[in-house]
Amino acid sequence: MSARRFDRWHLGAERLARALLGQTLVRVVRGRRLAGRIVETEAYLGGDDLGSHSAGGRRTLRNESMFLPGGHAYIYFVYGMHHCFNIVASPMNTGCAVLVRAIEPIDGCAGMAKRRGLAWLPGSRHAAIETKLLRALASGPARLCAALAIDRRLDGEDLTKSKRLFIERAPAVDSRRIVRGARVGIPYAGKWQHAALRFAIADHPCISRPFAAP
DNA sequence: CCCGTGATTTAT
DNA sequence: TAAATCACGGGG
Numbered sequence: 001m002s003a004r005r006f007d008r009w010h011l012g013a014e015r016l017a018r019a020l021l022g023q024t025l026v027r028v029v030r031g032r033r034l035a036g037r038i039v040e041t042e043a044y045l046g047g048d049d050l051g052s053h054s055a056g057g058r059r060t061l062r063n064e065s066m067f068l069p070g071g072h073a074y075i076y077f078v079y080g081m082h083h084c085f086n087i088v089a090s091p092m093n094t095g096c097a098v099l100v101r102a103i104e105p106i107d108g109c110a111g112m113a114k115r116r117g118l119a120w121l122p123g124s125r126h127a128a129i130e131t132k133l134l135r136a137l138a139s140g141p142a143r144l145c146a147a148l149a150i151d152r153r154l155d156g157e158d159l160t161k162s163k164r165l166f167i168e169r170a171p172a173v174d175s176r177r178i179v180r181g182a183r184v185g186i187p188y189a190g191k192w193q194h195a196a197l198r199f200a201i202a203d204h205p206c207i208s209r210p211f212a213a214p
Numbered sequence: 215c216c217c218g219t220g221a222t223t224t225a226t
Numbered sequence: 227t228a229a230a231t232c233a234c235g236g237g238g
Contacts, residue, residue, distance in 0.1 A: 042233070051233070062222060080219025082234050099233060142234050185233050 006167035007160065009070030013043035013089040013096035016070075017199050018178055020087070024168040025103055027148040034111055034148050036103030036138055037170065040200040040207050042183045044086070046095030051189035051197075054095025065156040066095040073165060075145070075155040082142035083151050087159065087167075101184070101198075102139045104206040105147070112137045112147035131205050140208040177202045181211040 006023050009016065020038050027034045044052040046066070053063045053076070065074045070090030074097050077083055086097040105112055113120035116137060124130040138144040145151065150165070159166045180196045187193055200207050 044233075053233080060223075076233085077221060078232055079234050080221075080232090082219095082232095084233060086233085101233090140235070183233070188231090189233095 003168040005160065006169045007071070009088075009160075010090040012091070013045050013098055014197065016087070016089040017041040017043040017098045017197070018175075019172065020098060020100070020167070021178060021199060021201055022170050022173040024106065024170050025100065025148070026166050026168055027150065028164045029111070029149050032108060032111060034108035035168075036105045036107075036144075036148075038100055038102075038167075039104050039204045040100075040102035040139075040198070042099040042101055042199070043089075043197040044097050044099060045197070046097075048192075049189075049195075050192045051183055051186040051195075052095065052097075054097075057095065059095070063095070066097050067093055068156060071158065071160045073154055073157040073159060075150060075152055077152055078142075083145040084141040085145050085150050099141060100144060101141045102200070102206050102208045103144055104204065105134055105137045109134070109137065115149055116143065116147050135206050139206045143208075173201055179211055184209065 008019055011019055020041050023038050025036055025038055046052050046054040049055055054066045068088050069092040070088050072088045074086040074088055075083055086099045089096045110120045118136055138147040154165055157165050179200055179202045181198050182194050183198045
């Protein structure tokens with residue numbers, strides 16, 4: 001008996017980025033399940049959006065999978081040591097995608113910790129310590145990839161069919177509990193660097209970094 | 215603040 | 227070919 005898969009890929013990047021909050025990202029490695037609740041995302045629109053790898057219809061070997069149909073993975077390698085995981089949004093052939101920036105770990109925490117090179121102390125009696133450990137596991141786009149063993153070998157994976165990488169349906173997050181702000185790390189994007197296309201569950205402890213004050 | 219690290223892209 | 231770039235993270 002398995003959970004129903006998330007399948008609303010038709011929303012476009014911005015709405016998909018919001019809809020993915022609260023959904024469960026699942027990775028299966030050697031029969032073991034690693035999973036977490038998506039708590040932070042960013043929308044990359046393609047077209048005029050200079051923050052997007054597919055800006056101006058730019059299409060190269062690296063970003064080819066951005067042009068696959070919605071629900072496919074776009075995974076790239078950056079800074080010589082990090083991977084980032086995106087999910088392609090419909091409509092297809094527009095190069096729009098959602099970067100998954102942080103999850104709250106649910107299953108396989110010990111495995112995630114091991115892959116992150118961290119010591120895992122399960123069931124800490126102190127909530128503050130437990131939260132701090134949980135946050136360290138996967139609160140950032142490259143941390144998340146390390147924790148879930150996501151790399152370029154999964155680039156182009158079809159999340160609607162894959163048994164090793166997919167999204168399970170979970171209750172949607174109410175709009176009023178979603179915060180938005182400028183995307184992280186795109187100073188080269190001109191006016192687009194300020195566009196409020198970063199989304200997160202308000203006040204969630206596993207967010208990669210704070211949002212600028214209003 | 216600074217810097218590692220190397221694939222990818224762009225400029226000659 | 228060579229140089230610049232980079233949707234980051236860890237350590238002062």
